[in-house]
Amino acid sequence: MSQTHLDILEADSIHIIREVVATAENPVMLYSVGKDSAVMLHLAMKAFYPNKIPFPLMHVDTTWKFKEMVAFRDKTVSDLDLELIVYINEDGVERGVGPFSHGSTIHTDVMKTQALKQALDKYTFDVAFGGARRDEEKSRAKERVFSFRTNKHQWNPKNQRPELWNIYNAKKHKGESIRVFPLSNWTELDVWQYIYRESIPIVPLYFSEKRPVVVRDGVLILVDDDRLPLNDGETPIIKDIRFRTLGCYPLTGAVESNAKTLPDIIQEMLVSTTSEREGRIIDFDNSETMEKKKQGGYF
């Protein structure tokens, strides 16, 4: 029996996940509740079967996530009997930082990037798994599977460790850390195909449903709770929508769609002419932003 493309991806990702457990002192899996996290978690479950995952999951909660994401996260953790750390930047909450009051850039920096750094320092995690893929974005395409960070959580893209064959150098000094991306070589299609093949549960927001939205600058924003300030004369309208990517609800655009099943989603993806990150408002500023954010410690 020869291995299929997905089998090979699966085997290599499991290899990467186990490599971390064999070499790290205190690893953690950054669980963002999205489809990539779902796949990464599924692979980790496999890697340690019949035993449980020997590290905690951590969700950096910006407090502006979709309600359905939070509900799905809590259900997943209880169904699979996982250890979950939810980290919120309380200082940011106290200062009232949010996407509407401070704008997307400051909000993301304080509630996501700074929060992540605080959390890694607080728990002294030395390796953090992330679900990023190389096909997502140009600077991601350059990143190693084992991506080294200084003790200030900085990434130096010009001087990355060479990564040869599947031999991973996980050595580091005290205070330094490594971000590990087991899905580096997966594409968006691979992820959907794998979710379908393995029947992996995902947040219902990926499937089309009638939901209340407002249209701002051509972007469909879900009215997820009453914190969304409505402009004068603006009333939510009900549309058949779904999300291709998930984040903070005010910063994530929906797409109009009738895709209610995985095959529908995959079919829709095949005819799509835009990339999944288009729904992410934080990426819009300019094309260098991802690299800059990553240098500053963003995932």
Add this chain to the structure above:
Amino acid sequence: MPVDVEEYLSSQENKQQLRFITCGSVDDGKSTLIGRLLYESQLIFDNQLSELKSISKKVGTQGDDIDFSLLVDGLAAEIEQGITIDVAYRFFSTDKRKFIVADTPGHEQYTRNMATGASTADLAILLVDARTGLLPQTCRHSYIVNMLGVKNICLAINKMDLVDYSQDIFEKIKAEFLEFSADLNFEQIMSIPVSALRGDNIISRSTNTDWYEGESLIQYLENLKFETEKEFQIFTLPVQWVNRLSHEFRGYCGLVAEGSISEGDEIVIKPSNKQSKIKSILVAEKYSSNCSMGQSVTIELADEIDVSRGDIICHKDSLCSAVDHFQGKILWMGEEKMVPGRPYIFRFGVAESSGSVSKLRHKININTFMNEPSSDLELNEIGIVNIALDKKIIVEPYIQSKRLGSFIVIDKMTNNTVGMGLVNFALRRGENLHWHNMDINRNSRSISKNQKPVVLWFTGLSGSGKSTIANIVEKKLYNLGKHTMLLDGDNVRHGLNKDLGFTDVDRVENIRRIANVSKLMLDAGLITIVSFIAPFKAERELAKDLMGDDILEVFIDVPIKVAELRDPKGLYKKARSGALKNFTGIDSAYEKPEKPDIHIESDKTSAEDAADIIIRKLIQKEGI
């Protein structure tokens, strides 16, 4: 657009994946080619295209046209400088295959990043600018991909639009490359005339090159038959991690490196050589009756034996054995140079040991493929080395097993990956050869001769007066009643070393033999005078290592102009006329000793006086 998604998915899943790299010199158009491939396979989304158009206008080099290279050069510094710094991985697929392409940098200082991309490639597309032809970097990259075992090469002769699609130019470059690569082990070389910028011969054959009858690049990529990996090997599983998170379970996890195995099969653990049987196999999380290469598995054994990370579980018939000394090839990637003897960590898959390069045999000039003696390896240099490990590890030659024959070198101070290496073969000699302890040794022979044996190691240019001085020194020692032996360059080359020429490698071997013969003479209790050019420091160091305290380095120093004027054998004249190649001082280097024990300036000192100075030093320092 497929109507039946199920059908589409199953066709997707059964597609074979080809991993390739694009390489070649700076500005040969690697990034542009990949941008073109992505564009043509409709993998560029609208939002990426509009972003691309706006960046192209701002920083691109194509006027109002799209600069495809900006699709792959993702780092800010890359866009700024218009070059590729680090390897980028891009994904695309056609109806027939899926592709992962590594776009690698062309600049020499980023060769290590290029090697990163090449280590996982099945094919290399080597770009050549039709206007310039093969460049040194084209040759370097060919050498590296060949060294890493890439069997298929596609020579994409690019920018054909700028040479009027000339068949003559295409054929000339193609022939030049075939001649150049004849010494490398590529199995298939395909040459295609393309213009990445204009799209000629990318998707389909271009009308601009109607003289070309081969496949277009995409057709070639879709149809290429490549060896995925050999299937006949004996089961080998490097143990990555032991799963004993609960008391009732103890499983050995890892990615199967070679072969396959079934439940109940007998296995042996290396290096402990303990035996057991396979009790159960988990492929990922599913129990299975067997498993094979490339699968991530967890194996339970029938017996409770001690197995830990870095050990290897293999089929009982496996012949692999653990070694702590082997010969290999390394590509140095560190900013700080590699120095033999310095301790590093060597990592083989999941096993590692500290160790050092016990010997740098020579480095390889990858522009000429010539071997050159060297005492160290600088960034991006390749060397043939002996490596001595502190503990035994299972290795196989790289040509037999990529997974067991590859390793990285880690700096102990910085933890950086500073080198990549391939195992050539194990050096097992050390296990089977033992020193015989003789009852009569150097010391007893020395006492019977009433002298202290020592080596006088002369070095200097041809015509410096070495032989003349050495001859007088021996006569004087003879008159003092000493037992001596004079090894002279020309004389030894007539006999023991008559198979050696004057290339750098042969010079190294010449001196290696002389050093060892001198050592035997020393053991025989003789005062040994060695008179050779001995141009390289590394080999003189080797002689010093071998002789320990019993050697004096004598530098017969003369300006080359003076030596050339003397020219007692007419050799300089021949060398200047080109009739004699690799002549030291003319077209082969002479590395001056930094701290010789005796320094004679033979243009200022007579041979007679020089000999007296040497004898005096010998008495004073060695007490002969």
